[in-house]
Amino acid sequence: MEFRDYYKILGVERSATADQIKTAYRRLARKYHPDVSKEPNAEAQFKEMQEAYEVLRDPEKRAAYDQLGSEWKSGQSFHPPPDWGSGFEFSGRPAGAGRAGRRQPGATAGGTYSEEEFSDFFSSLFGGGSPFAGARGRAGGRDHHARIDVTLEEAYRGTSRMLELKRPEVKPDGSVELHSHTVRVTIPAGVTEGQLIRLGGQGEPAAGGGSPGDLYLEVHILPDRTFTLENRDVTLTFPVAPWEAALGGSVTVPTLGGPVEMRIPSGAQSGQKLRLRGRGLPGQPPGDQYVQLKVVLPPADSPQAKALYEEMRAKLNFDPRAGGAR
């Protein structure tokens, strides 16, 4: 495992005061907070900062961390010293007091990520138990949260995911170990961006015989190459020939549920939107599909094509700027 220089992560001196640490964390949090930031890798950076702040804001943990000495560099191979932990008691933070209660193990699998996880480095120093200290005294277990990435097609048809759920288990000596088990989750058709999926009883087990917490998966729909999504509605840009737009006619249009026949009204224009009712994501009511027409001109790359354009110019008396556009 690699050493983590928590002071360097927060950009503070080892002698920094609690206020300086708090200010540095808040400044960086504003830059890298996943809800706000556009920085690449913001989420990973933010997790690292949270972990650093978790240690440096807590006098007990900070004192213990400082005992390791200042010679260590980030990324150096690290194992806790044999006598590590003697003389310190990591009491964690009271329930609801803030960060400690927030950091929980969650679900990990392809297409999902856990919101809150400790590094091995943190766990080796402060144990897996500390983050869960906030749950002590509660009748039930905490809820866990994770994000799940699904494609637009999966959102339309429904899908299933294998999730690796990590559960803390208290050993006789009071320390906590994480154990994994894999579950398959069936996700129904019609989930939308930001929607929450509840898996009852799959959160943190209860400490004293109470009910376990729930696992919440927040749906994130991945961008699609063909359709753009807004709520339950999808939009498709659809190329048509000038005569299809001018004369109208029937065309085959892709939808999430497969190709359908659609009638283009005569006199349609490029950019015009046609609606296929109920062809968006399923729901009550289902979303619609919008087909945005894009008139594509045939190239004038042959004598015959040029002759046709010449004939139109001569016979149609058409001025596209007659409406005043210049």
Added chain:
Amino acid sequence: MVRVTQVLEAHVLGEGDWIAVSEICQLCRIDLDAVRELAALGVMSSRERAPGEWQVPATALPRLRVVGRLMQDLGVNVSGAALALELLETQRELEVRLRRLERLVMDY
């Protein structure tokens, strides 16, 4: 070889689902006063199912979780988090529209 121990059915929290305010507080890590203030600010609706038994629509959960994270991680107060939420949502809507327009322009 992955061993699957369980097959779980997901319950999608959608329109028509209401959640007790106490549960909202736990899920979003915000206190009762903050939920009341957010409802007063119009961030979400609420209803009193029985005397003293307030509920919030499940569809508001993602927004309230963002509010909770902003309050805890950035140290902003309720109205500041509500304002940030609205600005973030406006920004996302504009980004979606921008992407759509960019795609249209690229297609031409």
